[in-house]
Amino acid sequence: MAGDVILHTEGLRKAFGGLVALDNVSIDVERGSVTLMMGPNGAGKTTFLRVVCGMYKPDAGTVVFDGHDITGLKPHEIYKLGLVKTFQIPLPFVKLTVLENLLVAARDNPGEGILKAPFRRAWLKKEEELVEKAFKLLELLKLDHLWDHPSYGLSGGQMKLLEIGRALMTDAKMVMMDEPISGVNPVLAHEIFSRLLKLRKELNVTFFIIEHRLEIALKYVDYVYVLDRGHLLTEGRPEEVIDDPRVVEAYL
Ligand SMILES: Nc1ncnc2c1ncn2[C@@H]1O[C@H](COP(=O)(O)OP(=O)(O)OP(=O)(O)O)[C@@H](O)[C@H]1O
Ligand SMILES: [Mg+2]
Incomplete structure (x- = not known):
């Protein structure tokens, strides 16, 4: 090839x-x-x-x-x-919303590092970028209208789309x-x-x-x-x- x-x-x-x-x-x-x-x-x-x-x-x-x-x-x-x-x-956390499920999948989620917590400004900026990225993916997956829905309400097909979105957040x-x-x-x-x-x-x-x-x-x-x-x-x-x-x- x-x-x-x-x-x-x-x-x-x-x-x-x-x-x-x-x-x-x-x-x-x-x-x-x-x-x-x-x-x-x-x-x-x-x-x-x-x-x-x-x-x-x-x-x-x-x-x-x-x-x-x-x-x-x-x-x-x-x-x-x-x-x-x-x-x-990991399977989506069913109680979290669709958006939250994408955010927790992101790698190097800065909120996780307690040592970085004092650098609040950098942290907020990174959070903002992740939310932006998550929404972009949700739009491409046509799941954006469901962003604040808990994931337990999703259909089987939507759940598969969410899994793909989570993979791409990484x-x-x-x-x-x-x-x-x-x-x-x-x-x-x-x-x-x-x-x-x-x-x-x-x-x-x-x-x-x-x-x-x-x-x-x-x-x-x-x-x-x-x-x-x-x-x-x-x-x-x-x-x-x-x-x-x-x-x-x-x-x-
Ligand atoms: N962990 C395992 N221990 C023993 N045999 C296994 C194991 N995993 C797969 N096999 C065997 O290896 C062969 C290939 O299995 P595999 O699951 O990779 O096929 P597949 O192409 O994915 O099939 P399907 O379309 O049914 O999913 C099969 O004969 C299966 O029984
Ligand atoms: Mg198989």
Whole structure:
């Protein structure tokens, strides 16, 4: 793949006992892209995501994110470099409002550092900036009208949008999501993807998405990787991949 690669994996392998869940998986994700990983049940998609985010250590291979070799780093170390998996960050505090849920997700929230409390002016300025940033994200997610609603009142789909907003409050360069539209009705599922495209355009953030619902997801993504029984079966633009006889066969 041409262009600026934000995530590169080389020869990733992960076995559970005798079961090889990932076998020699090498991919490149272009910066600013929306990249999909698809494949039948048990193909190794979730395992791949967990290895990349540091939740599992690979048996072999390397992961390079934004120029850093992150192979074997702990999840919080990887998160600090700007690679965030949604649903890895704590679930929204249901009693907090939508806006508060974004503010607590921001990293280096200055109000947290008791030593900095005396520097009230700097602190207030930073708070102001965070509120501004949160509102900008809420507008892009079309959740701004709900800013002072407690998050327990949100629908399932809105909750997923809030999770994405929380990931972006951390200044994530790349957001990884495992089945972000599962359980969401088709109309809202399309909405979620079109809002992702808007976020990508505005913030140049990269999205890496695992999804089963191809009839929805394929319309919105730039590039697709297909996993099957731990192997990379094929890759390409959505229209190329979907016509590949090997993909059709893997799904049958
Ligand atoms: N922690 C684990 N211990 C043992 N086996 C595991 C573990 N995690 C995954 N596996 C096995 O590894 C294989 C790949 O699983 P994985 O969850 O990565 O697939 P998937 O592509 O995400 O599937 P799905 O589409 O159903 O979510 C499966 O055979 C699964 O049973
Ligand atoms: Mg899975």
